[in-house]
Amino acid sequence: AQSVTQLGSHVSVSEGALVLLRCNYSSSVPPYLFWYVQYPNQGLQLLLKYTSAATLVKGINGFEAEFKKSETSFHLTKPSAHMSDAAEYFCAVSERHGQNFVFGPGTRLSVLP
């Protein structure tokens, strides 16, 4: 069975600092990978997705993620945090030929002034 781990349930960074949110997956076949963001009292919104076209994926709001097969990782980064980035972030995996996702437990990002 697939699983997704997100190291750190809560990450705090200063405004302007690098954001790094970690995601590791276990999959027996090359997966599709997704990052979602959830702002308070809202649904999940897609940030970016990896579907094998390129290992470095750029998303909305200045976020990007790199797929590293050897490390089974898909970490999310942003060079400079903004106050508006404070939210919950979820990594998800979809196994090829499957329609369902497995979500990680989420990482809450706080941005300090």
Place this chain on the structure above:
Amino acid sequence: DAEITQSPRHKITETGRQVTLACHQTWNHNNMFWYRQDLGHGLRLIHYSYGVQDTNKGEVSDGYSVSRSNTEDLPLTLESAASSQTSVYFCASSALGLAGENEQFFGPGTRLTVL
């Protein structure tokens, strides 16, 4: 613009009552999903459907049921609400993909409290 809506947004009910949460999407997506979100557990899949008349159990389906009579709607029913079902419920939909590459689009959520 296409969207996915959920109603009600907030619901308070009593233990033992039957509750139905509505989900309606105008994306014309084949796939629809129901999740619950609880602190410390992330999102857990309750039920899902790949098309009309198709329904499947997810990870935490006990006490829940769904039916899919058309493309647009997937209502979630709690047969006899329990306090353990107090949670935030999200509906999602996605296009049928050949290889699972399509993202899921989420509704705004329903906050359910069972007293």
